[in-house]
Amino acid sequence: MTAQMLVQIPLLLMAGILLVPVIPTRLRARAARWDQGGVSGLVLATLAMAFWMLPRSLDASTTDPLVALAKFLTVPLLIGLPLAFSWPRAGFIVRGVFLTEFVATFFRLGWLYRVSPIRLCNNYGLGDQQRLGNYMLWIGGGLLAWLALKLLAGNFKSLSPSSSPGAPG
Amino acid sequence: MMTTSDHMSAPTAVLRTVVLTVGLLLVGVAGLGVATDGFHAFTTETARRVAVHRNPPAVPATVPLVNQDGVHFTLADLQGKWVLVDFVYTRCMTICTVLGADFAQLERELAEPIAQDRIQLLSISFDLARDTPAELASYLTRFRGAGPGWQAAIPLTDDGLARLEDAFGITVIPDKMGGYTHNAAIHLVDPTGRLVDIFDLGQRDQVRAALQRELAS
Numbered sequence: 001m002t003a004q005m006l007v008q009i010p011l012l013l014m015a016g017i018l019l020v021p022v023i024p025t026r027l028r029a030r031a032a033r034w035d036q037g038g039v040s041g042l043v044l045a046t047l048a049m050a051f052w053m054l055p056r057s058l059d060a061s062t063t064d065p066l067v068a069l070a071k072f073l074t075v076p077l078l079i080g081l082p083l084a085f086s087w088p089r090a091g092f093i094v095r096g097v098f099l100t101e102f103v104a105t106f107f108r109l110g111w112l113y114r115v116s117p118i119r120l121c122n123n124y125g126l127g128d129q130q131r132l133g134n135y136m137l138w139i140g141g142g143l144l145a146w147l148a149l150k151l152l153a154g155n156f157k158s159l160s161p162s163s164s165p166g167a168p169g
Numbered sequence: 170m171m172t173t174s175d176h177m178s179a180p181t182a183v184l185r186t187v188v189l190t191v192g193l194l195l196v197g198v199a200g201l202g203v204a205t206d207g208f209h210a211f212t213t214e215t216a217r218r219v220a221v222h223r224n225p226p227a228v229p230a231t232v233p234l235v236n237q238d239g240v241h242f243t244l245a246d247l248q249g250k251w252v253l254v255d256f257v258y259t260r261c262m263t264i265c266t267v268l269g270a271d272f273a274q275l276e277r278e279l280a281e282p283i284a285q286d287r288i289q290l291l292s293i294s295f296d297l298a299r300d301t302p303a304e305l306a307s308y309l310t311r312f313r314g315a316g317p318g319w320q321a322a323i324p325l326t327d328d329g330l331a332r333l334e335d336a337f338g339i340t341v342i343p344d345k346m347g348g349y350t351h352n353a354a355i356h357l358v359d360p361t362g363r364l365v366d367i368f369d370l371g372q373r374d375q376v377r378a379a380l381q382r383e384l385a386s
Contacts, residue, residue, distance in 0.1 A: 036179075036186035043190050047197030051204060059213040063340070122213045122340035125350045 001124035002132040004058060006139075009075055016080020023085075032089065041086025042098055048078035053109065055120040062123045099147060106140030109133075214352055217338035218367045225363040228254075228336050232329035234293070234322040237305035242322070244362060251282075251380055252289045252358040256339045256351060257321075258296035259308040264353045264370070268292075271355065271373050273312040276319045278377055282384055283318035290319035295330055295341050296349070297323060337364065359383075 020028075035041050051057055052075060060067040090098070112120075113133030119126050202208055210216040220226075230245035244252070255272060257265035272290050282288045292308070294300040305321035313319070324330040334341065341351040355376055357366040368376050 033182050034185045034189045036182040040186050040189045040193060043193050044197075047193060047201070050197075050201060054201075054204060055212045056210065056216050057204065059340075118214075119350075119352070120212050122352045123342060125342065125344060 001058070001121060001128045002135060004062070005132060006135055009052060009071075012072060012075035013080040013083070016076030016078075016082075017084040019076060019081050020084045023081075028085070031085070035086055035089060037094055038086030038088070038090030039094060041082035042090060042094065045079045045082045045086075046098075046101075048074055052079075053105075059121045059123050099143075103140050103143045103147065106136045106143065110136030110140055213338075213340070214354075220338075221364050221367055225359070225365045226336055228358055228362055228364050229329075229332040230362050232332055233325040234329075235302060235325060236320045236322045237302050237309055239302045241325075244358070247289050247291070247358075248362050249360050250287055250289045251360060251383060252291055253376065253380075254291050254293060254337065254356040254358060255353070256295055256334075256337065256341075257292050257308070258294050258349055258351075259300050259304045259321075260296070261348060264351070267370050268353055268355070269308070269312045271370065272319055274373055275376060276313060276316065278373075279380065280318070282380070287384060288318070288380060292319070292321040293333060294321065294323045295334065295339065295351070297327060297330060338367075 052071065057067070057071075061071045062068070087095070110133045113129045113136065115133075116129065117126075119129060121129070205211055206216060206219045210219045228244055230248070231243050233241060233243060235241050253272070253275065255268045257268055259265075269292070272292065276283065276290055279288050283290075292305075294305060300323050302323075305323065309319065309321050324333060333339070337356055339352060341349050344350050353370055355368040355370075355372070356364055357368070357376070357379065359365045366379060368379075
């Protein structure tokens, strides 16, 4: 469970980020006309992330090869790619909202996994779930600290559209 | 390449983005609704309960089983009775003990319909490597005296076990101490051999109520 959520899915997401330059410039320019302020792409990525956060989706991807295939395709294409594509266009507020939600999700799920007395996935043990919960709280805390430092240091540049097209988290 | 036309098309881009975003949200939320059975089943455990309520699957009737007395039988032999099924392994000291206690209690509470041969309790072991009829017999005696109302059984083949696990929705994963972690529930199979309901541990009252309702009707 830890390996799937904190190693496999992030790696798939990164694969999607790396795909951006592969898309022809003209196609990217056309898509950008439907993505004012990066909103469409971030909404698409958020919805796809919500799906892959469902315990039953994770469960199914370990037992059903078709669901596994869907994961290998959709995490790069519907999460990583749109994130990296839309992030450079996103303004300060859009980025702020997205990052806050991103951090909050680590805390919510981490806390749930830590305290839940029942297993949320049939394919993973309770110990694994609790360990994942702890890691997620640490990651959420780390991201929050990084974000707070950035804001305190007044270094807004990397949080506004003019900076390099990096991906969040 | 910021040209004049780009600036002029900005309102159009906003409009397009709004349309696309609303579309994505509609499709996405509908998709999540489908994926969670109407925002109801977020885990596999809930999902399999929803699925059997919606469309009770037939349980594999021909899988060869052997019981605690060494008698060979299949689930087809139990048709005509209501069958309560749980999945255990006899070395299990945690969740199967709770299931065993639940079954022991149910066997006492349902003594009358059991005596009338209308209800059967069946514990199926998934530990093909270790469990034998003798182990099953001692598992049963750990909870109660001998009686025909509650049988324990092991599938004779790995394939048979896989078919049962698949039909009932049982996932078994080895733990690091030589045991297993598995989802535990009480499964209700109707007299025609369909899995019609799944109950959580501790829902003994609901199991009894459901059976009494069915037997009365």
